[in-house]
Amino acid sequence: MSQSQSEVAKLYFKLEADRLIYLDRARQASLLTIPSIFPPEGSSSATDFVTPYQSVGARGVNNLASKLLLTLLPTNNSFFQLTIDDFDLAAIDSEAERGKVEEGLARIERSAQQEIDARALRVPTFEAVKHLLISGNSLLYMPKKGALKVYKLNQYVVDRSTSGEINKIIIKETALLESLPDSIRTQVLENGDIPIESNEPNSNPEVTVFTCIRREGKKFVAHQEVEGVVLPNSESIYPEERMPYLALRFNAVDGEHYGRGFIEEYYGDLNSLEILTKAIVQGSAAAAKVLFLVNPNGTTKKQTLANSPNGAIADGNAQDVSVLQLEKFNDFRIAQETASQITERLSFAFLLNSAVQRNAERVTAEEIRFMAQELEAALGGVYSTLSQEFQLPLVEILLKKMEDSKKMPRFPKGVLKPKIMTGLGALGRSQDLGKLMQFVEMAKVLADPAISGEINVGDALSRVASSLDMDTQGLIKSDEQKAEEQAAEQEQMQQMQQADMAGKAVAPAINAMSKQQQGG
Numbered sequence: 001m002s003q004s005q006s007e008v009a010k011l012y013f014k015l016e017a018d019r020l021i022y023l024d025r026a027r028q029a030s031l032l033t034i035p036s037i038f039p040p041e042g043s044s045s046a047t048d049f050v051t052p053y054q055s056v057g058a059r060g061v062n063n064l065a066s067k068l069l070l071t072l073l074p075t076n077n078s079f080f081q082l083t084i085d086d087f088d089l090a091a092i093d094s095e096a097e098r099g100k101v102e103e104g105l106a107r108i109e110r111s112a113q114q115e116i117d118a119r120a121l122r123v124p125t126f127e128a129v130k131h132l133l134i135s136g137n138s139l140l141y142m143p144k145k146g147a148l149k150v151y152k153l154n155q156y157v158v159d160r161s162t163s164g165e166i167n168k169i170i171i172k173e174t175a176l177l178e179s180l181p182d183s184i185r186t187q188v189l190e191n192g193d194i195p196i197e198s199n200e201p202n203s204n205p206e207v208t209v210f211t212c213i214r215r216e217g218k219k220f221v222a223h224q225e226v227e228g229v230v231l232p233n234s235e236s237i238y239p240e241e242r243m244p245y246l247a248l249r250f251n252a253v254d255g256e257h258y259g260r261g262f263i264e265e266y267y268g269d270l271n272s273l274e275i276l277t278k279a280i281v282q283g284s285a286a287a288a289k290v291l292f293l294v295n296p297n298g299t300t301k302k303q304t305l306a307n308s309p310n311g312a313i314a315d316g317n318a319q320d321v322s323v324l325q326l327e328k329f330n331d332f333r334i335a336q337e338t339a340s341q342i343t344e345r346l347s348f349a350f351l352l353n354s355a356v357q358r359n360a361e362r363v364t365a366e367e368i369r370f371m372a373q374e375l376e377a378a379l380g381g382v383y384s385t386l387s388q389e390f391q392l393p394l395v396e397i398l399l400k401k402m403e404d405s406k407k408m409p410r411f412p413k414g415v416l417k418p419k420i421m422t423g424l425g426a427l428g429r430s431q432d433l434g435k436l437m438q439f440v441e442m443a444k445v446l447a448d449p450a451i452s453g454e455i456n457v458g459d460a461l462s463r464v465a466s467s468l469d470m471d472t473q474g475l476i477k478s479d480e481q482k483a484e485e486q487a488a489e490q491e492q493m494q495q496m497q498q499a500d501m502a503g504k505a506v507a508p509a510i511n512a513m514s515k516q517q518q519g520g
Helices: 003-032 056-072 086-092 098-118 122-135 182-191 267-287 302-307 329-349 365-377 380-404 430-446 457-467 479-519
Strands: 080-083 137-141 149-151 156-160 166-176 206-216 219-226 236-239 245-249 292-294 321-323 417-420
Touching: 003 122, 003 156, 003 166, 003 206, 003 267, 056 122, 056 267, 056 329, 056 380, 080 098, 080 380, 098 380, 122 137, 122 149, 122 245, 166 245, 245 380, 267 329, 292 302, 380 417, 430 457
Parallel strands: none
Antiparallel strands: 080 417, 137 149, 137 245, 156 166, 166 206, 206 219, 219 236, 292 321
16 A cells, blocks of 8 residues: 555544544534434444433424525525626627626526426435534535435544635545455455455455545545545546535634534533433323322221222221322422423524414514514524535536536636525515515505606616515516507507497487387
8 A cells, every 4th residue: 555545544534533522512412402413423223322302402403404494595586696797798798788698697597496406405405404503514515417415524524724725625435345346346455454254255345435635726636545545537626616525514613624513502401401301201200100008007908999999889998098199399390490491592592483472362473573583683694604615616516517518608717706695585485475565565656656757667666676686577567568568458449449439320320220110
């Protein structure tokens, strides 16, 4: 094994030491939320973990992951906007019109959105977001063909610069020896320490596969190796802005190679709730046990109490029988009240619906809407990191694939500028209804003759739609559509006038015929 080939494995095990503290925190956070995300170290099966006593953590993670997924990859509109500066537009084509260019860019945006739907990116992204919430880290790989792949924190290591830029990423995977090409399998058996027994023809051990991605200036170089043997055709070179390996962080901390998770910030409340819930559940089970005690010196016999059916008449003294009680009602009440307070705090943190509506007899819909917006706005800082480390690289990769497949024209480098449209408005479809209602109200105001006589109504409606970040395609009538409707209306009026004139011309003849028939 050459020195250059062995450096990847050595560097991986060296960087594992820096990852250990983040991996331990991820396992602790997973135990209180979704244990299957990060099972305890050494777990041999998917069921080898402890189920938490409370479900607030799991509900909160799934709820936040759903909201973040709707923000990162919304289903009702595009999460990015393509723009070109006027100077760049003039340099490309001096006769290009801004309106036609924006219409073409909008078509490209819709094509990219269709590409996201066709590749089913939302399912692995939802899994990656749950990893981000629990561990604070997740690695995504966008291959040229196939689905998006998600790597857990225990499957890779990363080395970053002081400014947060990625220097190296090393992924550690396992594969069956028989799945390798014959030439590579021969080199692995010669160079690696693979125990193969000659008397076991069906032996098919696993081998370690390392994928190394390293920065070289403004590009990244990647290759794969198995037990120190570099796989053929595995070396690739990617531009910095279109690197398909995305090392995501939930909360970025300066000077740290890995991110911090959302659960880490609320670990104290989750741990306290777990302890209290466990005590309440176990205490309730003990309190639910019914045990009759009979005075051994009394006249009531145990057999009489045990064998008598309901409603029977038996000899005995009621004072000889008592029921065992814990007499811990006040203690349980304190534990329950404390657990309820912690649950309420966590519900606000996880944006659960139970936290939005206050405990009152009458709560208006506007009050609920305002509180929901206030809570969701608290996650605004999370979008900044994910927009730069996930959304923007994803757009660049999709645009590159569309250029290669000739679904869009090839622009000069740096001319096409994606703008991430992230914020409260992307959290759900309910916001679209509010935008539409605001637009309709403004249209009613502009329809007032006193206002429409002073301003250009069509231009004002376009500016209102732009301010609300609305897609006006099919919503605002075009000039051609207005002209067609006006022509149809004029034609209908002419037909009505002609019918009216014909009726007036025929009326005297009809009256004359009627008088003639009466006279006859």
